[in-house]
Amino acid sequence: MTVYATEAIRNVAFAGHGACGKSTLVDALAFVSGSSRRHGSIAEGTTLTDYTPDEIERQHSISLGMGYAEWMQTKINLIDTPGYLDFLGEATTGLYTADAAVIVLNGTSGVEVGTEKIWSICDTLQIPRILFVTQMDKERADFERVFDDVRTHLSPKVVPVEIPLGNGPEFHGIINLFTGKTQEYDPGTKTSEYTEVDLPAGFKSAYAKYDEQLTEAIAATDDELLEQYLSGESLSRPRVIAALKRAMMAGEVVPMFVGSGMLTYGIRTLLTEIVELFPTPAEVSVPVEAPLVGRVFKTTSEPHVGDVTLFRLYRGTLRNGDEVFNPDHEVVEKLNHLSIQQGKDRIEVDQLHAGDIGSVAKLKDTHTGDTFCQEANPISAPSIPLPESIAVSGVVVKNRGEEDKLAAGLHRLHEEDPTFNFEYNSELGQTLIRGMGERHFDVILGRLLRKYGVEAELVRPRVAYRETLKGQAAGQGKHKKQSGGRGQYGECRIRLSPLPRGSGYEFVNAITGGVIPSKYVPAVDRGIQEAAVRGVVAGYPLVDFRAECYDGSYHDVDSNEMSFKMAGILGFRNVAPSCRPVLLEPLMDLTVWTPEDVLGDVLGDLSSRRGQILGTEPDGRLTKVTAVVPEGELYRYTTTLHSITHGRGTFHREFHAYAEAPADVTERIAAENKSAKED
Secondary structure (H helix, E strand, C coil), rough: CCCHHHHHHHEEEEECCCCCCCCHHHHHHHHCCCCCCCCCCCCCCCCCCCCCHHHHHCCCCCCCCEEEEEEECCCEEEEECCCHHHHHHHHHHHHCCCCEEEEEEEEEEEEEHHHHHHHHHHHHHCCEEEEECCCCCCCCCHHHHHHHHHHCCCCCCCEECCCCCCHHHHHHEEECCCCCCCEECCCCCCCCCEHHHHHHHCHHHHHHHHHHHHHHHHHHHHHHHHHHHHHCCCCCCCHHHHHHHHHCCCCEEEEEEECCCCCCCCHHHHHHHHHCCCCHHHHCCCCCCCCEEEEEEEEEEEEECCCEHHHEEECCCEEECCCCEEEEEEEEEEEECCCCEEECCEEECEECCCCCCCEEEEECCCCCCCEECCCECCCCCCCCCCCCEEEEEEEECCCCCHHHHHHHHHHHHHHHHHCCCEEEEEEEEEEEEEEECHHHHHHHHHHHHHHHHHCEECCCCCCCCCEEEECEEEEEEEEECCCCCCEEEEEEEEHHHHHHCCCCEEECCCCCCCCCCCCCCCHHHHHHHHHHHHHCCCCCCEECEEEEEEECCCCCCCCCHHHHHHHHHHHHHCCCCCCHEEEEEEEEEEEEEECHHHHHHHHHHHHHCCCCEEEEEEEECCCEEEEEEEHHHHHCHHHHHHHHCCCCEEEEEEEEEEECHHHHHHHHHHHHHHHHHHC
């Protein structure tokens, strides 16, 4: 395997909506370049980067995949990213690891929600990009419609460099606006070879329209070129390529190409333009300054191999067997079997130069997001800002006794996918998982079973309800037990009253005259607190109240701390039901971003969830809605919002406050709690 210098490397992410043709395109680039021996297909489960059982079964990308193509003495690192929003974290990682992006569009679908999300991330990163319209051979493919869609929904800075010779089944060639020539393919065959012919007469008007847009866009970025253009001079290709590259780097122009990944039409041109137009790693600002810096962007687990660590080397040179320092965990790791990825295969190399992407197996303490460097020059690269894990669910094992295996498996899956998180909530007595959506959870459960042998299922997440008092009452708690020999005796009289919300618990010792010895009063306090944890209404902790112990009695022989603790428990149970106890439900501050055209549906859904709408306001191309919604009403809200907004909406939530639950909710929760106890 050739070792490439920094100037001969391109790091390119392929991104777009799910099932738009990214993996097929990546496969075609590696195949046409000669770096891969076969041209696979999604239907057969043989594409280069979609090789896991999950991806083969579902026929779409789930994880970030790596491959490479060698073209024009250049190594192109191909970063294939998923397109569905449940796996947006993987796509984000790919874009942050790359220096440029090919945004892939389906010739039949045009701009979709995933395309808009990816475009927004590219805008944030300010990385140069190319648009590639693939599947032009499919029924209902329409280049002009897709181009109008792009200019309307993505950017008016997009200009065509190629246009198709025919649409759909009639697509059999590509017209290059630079040369005015047509690449004509043998219809229906899977070959990247073409015959260059003159522009067909029937396409001269389309050529003239798009050519004028391209030339004007490029000339407007270079005064000398603009002058040549206005004077009618022909613009030389090297000058135009240089101007186009500068304009792309500045975000002034986004060129658009066409083809078919499955038929490999247009692939040779795309390979050439990636080399000519995209920057080398040396031309891109590096986020860190040090002699050696690499960042781990993904960890995978392979059978018989263990963990495989994928990293990008930003500075320095690595050689097989080198030792590096991980400042995040303060450990030294040895990089044995230094490799590059070609799909599921790892090809060992002697060394890697700055800018390249590599992999290494069996690191002990280095994980996704970690940096490695020289121990003498420790430095941490900036972390990749991943999207928020907004979906929440409970998870339980189907076979009792596998709880430890569940925790271990979930931990390993988090290592592979940082947008997946989990915790055991001791208060709720439930394992909660967080991710990007229902599709994400389905994949997690499938991997949990296949990789770690744990069969689990999703359940509704429990809600941390609370209880409190609205009134005041007093009464007795008396514990008396005689069973031969020394007995047990303790009596307390307590008064319970409400405190303002958020005040917590307060205990008042109002005993006078020694009716309860001072050493036993704290036991009454402990008893009241223990009983309050179990609540009155539905078994949830009772909060924000004052307990006053004002009277009682004791026995010289039979009284002890345990007796007065039991008296406190009994006193609470006797008095609390008379204090008008109520159930409190947690309310969440909810911020929703939605397209304006479905705003009414989003507001209606929030209202049906007992949400209080606080306001709406424009926020870029979306409308921001702020509301307060009970947490118990937000179950599967991710799925509902995606359905209403066709995947274009998102949301953020955080705790707001506790508030008294309506009577019907209280009755339902109390009944559920009673049923659970009986079970």
